[in-house]
Amino acid sequence: MCWIFQKGSNVQGLQTIATFDPLRDEFIIDTPNDGAIKWWIGNAAVHGKFATVFAKLMLPTHDTKGVSDMGVHAFIVPIRDMKTHEVLPGIEIHDCGHKVGLNGVDNGALKFRSVRIPRDNLLNRFGDVSRDGKYTSSLPSINKRFAATLGExxxxxxxxxxxxxxxxxxxxxxxxxxxxxxxxxxxxxxxxxxxxxxxxxxxxxxxxxxxxxxxxxxxxxxxxxxxxxxxxxxxxxxxxxxxxxxxxxxxxxxxxxxxxxxxxxxxxxxxxxxxxxxxxxxxxxxxxxxxxxDNTVLLQQVAVYLLKQYKEKFQGGTLTVTWNYLRESMNTYLSQPNPVTSRWEGEDHLRNPNFQLDAFRYRTSRLLQSVAFRLRKHSKTLGGFGAWNRCLNHLLTLAESHIESVILAKFIEAVRSCPDVSSRAALKLVCDLYALDRIWNDIGTYRNVDYVAPNKAKAIHKLTEYLSFQVKNIAKELVDGFELPDHVTRAPIGMQAAEEAYSQYAQCSGF
CATH class of the missing domain: 1.20.140.10 (Butyryl-CoA Dehydrogenase, subunit A, domain 3)
Structure with missing residues (x-):
């Protein structure tokens, strides 16, 4: 069995190295300092016998540098003896200690000191090393190989x-x-x-x-x-x-x-x-x-990809399915808000999925356009990293807005494809509440650009409260729809048979 682990969120910048030794046809795994120790490894402290280790692959060269960095690769490293279960030479393992939760999970920290492994222990789908130390890969660059490896x-x-x-x-x-x-x-x-x-x-x-x-x-x-x-x-x-x-x-x-x-x-x-x-x-x-x-780091990955799609749109590139609304958004969604529709406040209009999805995508499109402009402006004086840091909260909001747009789009599709009429009506009610509640929670954004007039904002708030009341009337059926039996919820106050809840709770409390 193997456990995959890496150092923190900056995987591409990890410090663990795997240096090829052509004389012995082996890789030497090293943890260069305490900052590169591998933490929170599942099954490491007590049970694990092997680990999948991400490390920078270093190949010897004949120039003044001595070694060449080929980027992050994955290696199978034995950490305990198969028979005795003793920790192998050169490997330090420590328990991560008591945690806030999930204490049934065996988490450990590992450090490597010149641990030798056979050349065949390189996981070589995206890059390989021959017996004489030659490197080959179907992918042309370190970044391409890194992206493919991380995709796993x-x-x-x-x-x-x-x-x-x-x-x-x-x-x-x-x-x-x-x-x-x-x-x-x-x-x-x-x-x-x-x-x-x-x-x-x-x-x-x-x-x-x-x-x-x-x-x-x-x-x-x-x-x-x-x-x-x-x-x-x-x-x-x-x-x-x-x-x-x-x-x-x-x-x-x-x-x-x-x-x-x-x-x-x-x-x-x-x-x-x-x-x-x-x-x-x-x-x-x-x-x-x-x-x-880390969630903040992951949202930045979303923002990076959105900015890449934004750039490709202007260069005539194609957009993938999840992001193709951006092509239209740069034209339709970013035009001046219609002063007539910004005042429409009828329930049919507010519960129209086209209005709801347009509102979500309009917000995402404006955030994308404005953050792209801010990044260009600040990069002239602060550089790329400084500009990114200056706009970081804006970028995180952009990423969340896009994900909300995807979530709503998938919900609307689910409602439309529901075959049962009564179930579809219930799902439509729930979907409308989700959409309008999100719009109301960020109503300031829509008001600031006159996408929603004051009377319409008031109507959205009022309808959201009414929809909450309507959803309340079918709340029992909705949670029953999750089909969670009592042995899964395992909470006396959440039992399916309400009449048994208090007696079960009292029994658990010793009455």
Whole structure:
């Protein structure tokens, strides 16, 4: 078994080296300093026998340099004896210690001191070294080889995005079921009402429920594209999936992390009980924001790709499927907002998917155009890195805006393709809430450029609250649609049979 690991987020700048020794036909793996130690390696501290190590491949030369850097490659390195399980010479392994969550995972840190491995231990799909030290590759540059090698790691991001939606489904299911069960206050001399009947509770949970459905369809699409990529290995598709997986992983895991706390608060004191799982879900999920790349770094990858597509549009290049709306956006979306449509406030117009998707894409297009202009301006005085850092928050907002556009597009497609009439109507309601809630949350952006007039902004807010109320009426059916049995949710207050919830909870508490 092998475990893939690398140093931090800057994989291309990692310091671990693998130097080829032609006399012994071996690579020598070295960790040059403590800053290059490999941390948080799954199964390393106790169980692992092999590791897949990313290192810079160094080949000896006959010039004054002595060695040539061929870029990052992957190597199979034994770390423990197969029979005795003893740590092999030259390898240091340490346990990463107690963690905030996921303490069932065996995480360790590794350091290599002149560890020798056979030449055949180079994973050579993208580059190979012959017995006499000659390097060959089907890819012409270090950057191309690096991109291809990194593409093999995309599966981790796809899995995290999809798994994060699963965690969000559990949390939302528990919170919604408890909110339907828990009764508190109400009109004088009348029965108490469920706390989900309160507008404030609907405001907390219904847009979150809508987002959960939106993320489900978006991550399902990502899984499909990933499977297609693995079969076809089409270069454009590899690049597309790499960027989309980075963006969805970052966006969805960040949203889920915040939502777990909201769900806990929505369940009051009972949400604080360990048996109802919000604490363990929050602690175990928290690292999702760091696994397979820090979310802030991943969003920057999305921004880089958007800027590349923006540049190619003006050079007459083709755009991949996920990004092709940018071609139209540079023409249609960035024209002056129509003073007539900016005032339309009818429900039919606001619930029209064309309006919703145009609004999302308009925002992304303006952000892309404005950040491209700012980068050009600041690079003249600050240089490339300084300009990027000056515009960093703008770039992150751009990346999030694009990912939201993709999510909405996939949700709209799912609604249109739903074969059952009643289910399609329910999904349309949820999709409208997702779209209008997002527009309202960033209403300042639309107001600043007169895309939405004051009366229309007010109508969007009012309709969002009404849609939350309507979604509340079918909230039970919507969470039941996740098909999470009680042994998966494992929270007494989130049981499917509401009449058993309090008795089960009381039993868990020792009554």
């Amino acid at each position: 790691l995309v599966g981790g991001r796809v899995g995290l995005a999809y798994s994060s939606v699963g965690v969000l489904k559990i949390a939302v299911t528990i919170a919604v079921r408890y909110s339907l069960l828990r009764q508190q206050f109400g009109p004088p001399k009348q029965p108490e009402i469920s706390i989900l009947d309160y507008q404030s509770q609907q405001h907390k949970l219904m847009p979150m429920l809508a987002s959960t459905y939106a993320f489900h369809f978006a991550t399902s699409y990502l899984v499909e594209k990933y499977a297609e990529m693995k079969k076809s290995r089409d270069e454009e598709l590899v690049s597309d999936v790499h960027t989309l997986s980075a963006g969805l992983k970052a966006y969805v895991t960040s949203y889920t992390a915040k939502s777990l706390s909201t769900c806990r608060e929505a369940c009051g004191g009972h949400g604080y009980a360990a048996v109802n799982r919000f604490g363990s879900l929050r602690n175990d999920h928290d690292i999702f924001q760091t696994f397979e790349g």
